[in-house]
Amino acid sequence: MKNVAIIMGGYSSEYKISLTSGGVVYNNLNKEKYNAFPIHILKEKWVCVKENIEYPIDKNDFTTTINGEKIFFDVVFNAIHGTPGEDGLMQAYFELLKMPHTSCDYYQAALTFNKRDLLSVLKPYGIKTATSHYLNLGDEINVDEILKTIGLPCFIKPNKSGSSFGISKVKTIEEFLPAIEIAYKEDNEIIIESFLDGTEVSVGVIKYKGETKVLPITEIVSDNDFFDYEAKYLGQSQEITPARISDELKHKIETVAKKAYEVLKMKGFSRSEFIIVNNEPHMLEMNTVPGLTNESILPQQANEAGISLAQLFENAIEEALKN
Structure with missing residues (x-):
């Protein structure tokens, strides 16, 4: 049995969403293969939460002590959206501890978290963006x-x-x-x-069984002026998977999304947003710790590809352990 630390929470406005994502990961992990520990990484404390009891995390070696037993983790499942889980801080910390984790490396995390720097790195590869x-x-x-x-x-x-x-x-x-x-x-x-006037799509790209896999594309139709917080989380949008686009356009988007993932030497999960203008995908951003709740886009796409949440999460852990 591998001990898996599921880190969730974080220091940004996104911490509540992250706690939900982390809870979904916890509930869907195969309990016969993995001993899962929910870890809340918050500004004021790092704690392992088991049966509503909080056990402090020792930051020196990322362990916790439960009922007198020191628990070491074999792998970390990163479900923190925003800082410090998506901007490279946790990735660098785990690299120093030589601890495998499910997200990309610290440089890729920092780069993709900075929209400006990400787009300027991808531009020479012919990936179009807004002015x-x-x-x-x-x-x-x-x-x-x-x-x-x-x-x-x-x-x-x-x-x-x-x-x-x-x-x-x-x-x-x-x-x-x-x-x-x-x-x-x-x-x-x-x-x-x-303002790019066109169809918005979201594309999940993951490492699946050792290969770069582009998931079915989701078309975003927001009831609001754009795909804002309410549209994302309060049901004020339609997310249509697979997107209602031609095969030619689908191939073009998949090619660009895969190219971005591979150019950046990504690992783990990613979800990129594009706006299609004149049949050309323009990249807005890339998320390296996308939402993992049942309603989130990447799990919807995995489901369309015939990958259950349990398989999606297990694959992420096995890929991390391989590395």
Whole structure:
């Protein structure tokens, strides 16, 4: 029996969603193969939670002591969305401890978490993106100059955050500066992107049984102005898997998604978002710890591909142990 630490929670606005993802992983792991331990990584404490009792985690070696017995973990299942699980901090910590984990390496995590840096690395490989402008907190904001390049409507978003926290769709010049304030509440770097008018799709790419596997593509139809928090988590969107697109376009998107995964030397889970404009996929971002709840997109895609949650999670653990 392998001891599996399922890390969940985190330090960002996404911690509640992460606790749900971690709970789904815990409930779906094969209890005959794995001894699973839910680990809550929170700003104020790192604890293993068993039967509502909290056991502190020793950060020196990532162990816990339960009823006088010191528990060592064979592998970590990473279900933390946002910092410190998706931005490379936990990955670097586990690398120092030489502990296998289910997510990508720390550099890939840090790079993909930073939308600006990710897109600039992928651009030379012919991967299309929106026109964008970047601001750091304290930079002078010349609204007219920015809008001359980006145009209206546009999106203003935190550079490093997930679950659509802090994102605004700006339609008028009056909405521009207030939207910047909202984005700065989540991050000290922001990204202003031109509005891409087209179909939004989400593509899961994973390592499955040693091979890079592109999962069935999901089409996002948001009831709201864009795929925001409410659309993602409160049912205000339709997620159609497989997407209603031509075989030619499907092949094009799969090729781009797989190329991005392999160029970045990714491991584990990934879910990339694209907008299709004039039959060309434009990449918005890549998530390396995507939602793993029953409603989440990547599990829906796996299900469409004939992969159950138990198989999906077991594969992630076995791939991590292989590495």
